[in-house]
Amino acid sequence: MAHGAGDGTPHATCGEALVTLLEGYGVDHVFGIPGVHTVELYRGLAASRIRHVTPRHEQGAGFMADGYARVTGKPGVCFVITGPGLTNIATAMAQAYADSIPMLVISSVNARRQLGSGDGRLHELPSQQAVFAGLSAFSHTLLSADELPQVLARAFAVFGSARPRPVHIEIPLDVIVEPAHGMSLVPVAAPARPSAHPQAIAEAADWLAEAERPVILVGGGAVDAATELLELAEYLQAPVTLTINAKGLLPCGHPLLVGSTQSLPPTRALVADADVVLAVGTELGETDYDTVFDGGFAIKGKLIRIDIDAQQLMRNFQPDLSIVADAKQAMGSLALRLHERGSSKSRSTWGAARVAQVRGALDAGYDAPTRSQRRLVEQIAAALPGVIIAGDSTSPVYAANLVHDAPAPRSWFNSSTGYGTLGYGLPAGIGAKLAAPGRPVVCLVGDGGLQFTLPELASAVEVQIPLIVVLWNNFGYGEIRKYMAARDITPVGVDIRTPDFIALARGFGCDAIRVSSPEALAGELQRAARGTVPTVIEILESDWFERVPA
Known part of the structure; x- marks a missing residue:
């Protein structure tokens, strides 16, 4: 690392020291979108061992960090800008909070003399810290550079020794560029986890x-x-x-x-x-x-x-x-x-x-769609030994939550529990694949959920990972449609416009194909796992139910 880039000399800034400290705590990936308020966080990043991954939306950054954390057990780390960067990542933080997932969100905030001023500064919120305290184990405003080692030590103590949840640290624009002045850049060992009496x-x-x-x-x-x-x-x-x-x-x-x-x-x-x-x-x-x-x-x-x-x-x-x-x-x-x-x-x-x-x-009580969708997940598991499946809120995931037994811990997770958001599966799958490049990773997502974070296909192509996206297409919000019908409510708002996913995926640089049988699915899964780019495998619900009876 170049002299002054986080080595504790007067030439090192707080932002550079942050990168060095993160390296010391074992951070190897950071998910974020640079902005004018965060560029000083990036000053030391290029010379570090940390890989930066750029999503297409900060929500994607949070879900990538979540998927990475669930596979590794280590905190997923995000850099986000003041204001909209934080509000964009809020849903991902809420999902991680609900599921007790370690996530470190580091944001910028307006300069100290401007905090809470209401002057209409760029990206200004009345109080970011107050907003995000409710989505984190703690939210802290760094008021001087010399606080940084202690605050990071607190964060990693939460991740390693307490109930793991997101931690938010915001750094004012004038503090990011403060000299580090001999700051200790040695990570602090986390305390032991509590032992039973x-x-x-x-x-x-x-x-x-x-x-x-x-x-x-x-x-x-x-x-x-x-x-x-x-x-x-x-x-x-x-x-x-x-x-x-x-x-x-x-x-x-x-x-x-x-x-x-x-x-x-x-x-x-x-x-x-x-x-x-x-x-x-x-x-x-x-x-x-x-x-x-x-x-x-x-x-x-x-x-x-x-x-x-x-x-x-x-x-x-x-x-x-x-x-x-x-x-x-x-x-x-x-x-x-x-x-x-x-x-x-x-x-x-x-x-x-x-x-x-x-x-x-x-087993005797499962209905025909559940048994048919069990075949889908069983086929994925059989075709790809050691697979990690990151799911969205979609019909086959709901079914498999009941009928599928994962072969190992940290191999099956989705957003249908806890906070229960849509759009989780694709970016979480990207994070999972970056965490475990030697294992096959499948994102199991519906057509409604995929449209929440569809641009993250570009992120997957950019980082050159052979992520497999299995897309269950029922042309709308199928689970909500059924829920409304079961309550004798005329379905409204659930039959959404569904694009040509095959064309869109190829436009992003992915391979893409549609299949309708377990045999075809097995072959495409194995081919995709040997590939060098992401692959979208689309399955039409009606075709699958017709060809894979219960």
Whole structure:
């Protein structure tokens, strides 16, 4: 790096020091659109090891950072301009906040003497910090360059040791160019994650060991605890449900894996019948446990909750025993304590046999479209071993959330949970592919959702990644159309103009083709994975349902 570019000398600016510090924290990608208010953040970027990716909209930057973070576990980092850059990225921050995804959003803001002036300065808001405090773990205005190391240390402490959520740091225009003056550019080690209290672990182990019908509910907060979950579930012979963000934590086909069907009657009956329920790293929220919005999910047995967020332990379902701890550490300690204690009850009639019964009832209850769309996702998984599927809010994603078991953690995620936005899938897929260039990545998106962020196809071509976009085309907002019809509401606003996606994709520089059968899809997926540019594979819903009957 050139002398003065973030080395702590008087020639280094705050903006240059920021880049050096980000490198030290392991940041290797930044997503952003340069503007006149942020160019000084870019002064040290060209000489760094950080790759800059330019989306076509700041919302795309946020979703790319989100997809990158979900695959790597590291925070996705964005540079955005004052005012519209921030308001454009707000939806992506809200999705990341809802799903507990680490994201660092660094923005500019007007000079310190102009803050809150109301003078009508370029990009001015009354208070950016106030607006984005509600979409982040914290939002901080950097009032002097020497605050930078401490504020970044706070951000990475959140990402590494607390409930990960977006952090927003805004830097006034006059602070960005301030000299760094000997600023420490050594990253600060994050504190250890909280460990479970031994007495609480002992009590939880007693309850579980004495249980005759234990059930384990696991959420995305346990995404790095697959080994510990497997050991605990097998020791207890306890059925396991996984939220959407926890898919893959038990291997596909495991006899204790119920799946992600907590909103369906057979799984709800299983949970209601449990005498002890262990809930780990899960909000127990509506978008995973009550997607039918009837309030029918119930826990009648004793409830043990483990979560890194003390406040979350008290939301939705009050626990009989609460443990503030990292999921991996707590489940590991719980399994060890159970082994030391020894089991007191025989569960030969619970566990795998009960799961088989539940899955059988679930399979019998799926309608024809769901079974047909399961073939679609199964074909993708079979054709592309190790695939990561980033989904949008679209019909096949809704279906697969129920019927698809991901082969590994961090391999299946989408925007249909939590905040529930459209337009997520394509940019999130780009971020995922940049995070895991050696693995196939599929964006599964509908025609309505793709039109939200369609220009990001150009971004995918620009960064030269063979991302695969599987486009489910039902010529409008099909899920909302069905929702309105089911309530005897005349559909309005859902039959939107659908463009020629094949022509548009090719115009952006992508390969593009339409398929209508599983066999054709398999061949095109494998060809696309060997390519050098993004590929859009369009499937017309009517054609697929005709050729792939349930």
